[in-house]
Amino acid sequence: MTTNESLCLSISKIIKDYRNNEFGNYDQEHVQRWINQFEDHEQEIVLLETNRILRKNFITIEKFHEFADTVISYDGIYGKDQKDFWDHVSILQIQKQGNSQSELNEIFIDKLSKNFNVEGIINAGANNYLYIDDFIFTGNRIFTDIRDWLQSTRPNNCVVHIATIGWYVYGQHSLKTRLDKLVQDVSLNIKFVFSTYGTNIFENRLSRKDYSEIFWPTSDVESDSKIKDYVQEINVSPKYRVENGIKNRVFSRPRREEYEKIILKYGLKIMSFPKNNNSLIKPLGYHKFDLFGFGSTIFNFRNCPNNNPLVFWWGDPEAPSYHPFSKWYPLLQRDTYKG
Structure with a gap:
């Protein structure tokens, strides 16, 4: 089994009970279909970091039962x-x-x-x-x-x-x-x-951006011409995170910058599919003000939050071919009418 296959299997085991399989069987093949949308040289980084985040921040129904017991x-x-x-x-x-x-x-x-x-x-x-x-x-x-x-x-x-x-x-x-x-x-x-x-x-305060535990890119993302064009088009000066080398409990130090750039890149690609977007839709997740989006790293068994980057939840494989939703296969499909 290759590294990518092993990572796809690991991710599938975490998300296997998502929404009680309402959207299908979230097995290794499902994860592979999602990751195939990224370029070959990007896939291992995306899988490694996504697996890391899900292992730490996926709220299972078992965790919620534990939470209920704790509150009581x-x-x-x-x-x-x-x-x-x-x-x-x-x-x-x-x-x-x-x-x-x-x-x-x-x-x-x-x-x-x-x-x-x-x-x-x-x-x-x-x-x-x-x-x-x-x-x-x-x-x-x-x-x-x-x-x-x-x-x-x-x-x-x-x-x-x-x-x-x-x-x-x-x-x-x-x-x-x-x-x-x-x-x-x-x-x-x-x-x-x-x-x-x-x-x-x-952590997600602006004053603590360099220690943030959300997707908060560094200025390195502007080395991608499409991201740079997006920044210039919006005409807002981004508050970029500055890499400080300090250990982060959500992201790994050696891969974080590249991972954020890739997720942002494909978020912008997804935003190009519809002719018009809701003003709240940002490449890194719904947000009223932020240039790139909220950037949440939290997932749960009920519904993937729309504050998470678009690459994780945007799209619908059952949508007709002419519909923008058909152009991206989601890892955790979101039901926009529930939770």
């Missing part, structure tokens, strides 16, 4: 009396788009029912509310959900616990700042408490 037993949430808290808490199910929150809530409710015989706590009135999600990227969806909920129900004198498996530093900071301002503006007494694993907090 974490006294930083339930305080002094565990049973009393879970008997009277309300679990929020207020996401406007997709089924992700209801799916994740089902896991929590099942565990709470078995441990504390709890029933009827979805969107109930309470002094403590729990908002569950897998990850905070920009924080925009959670902010919109909670803002709309506050406007429609006007809860007061309560605590809202936001529990996630992880978050990006700037996204969580921005979300908390906006939520605190929101309740102040509408004169509500609500405290927001955030909980996650310390090991799952990832």
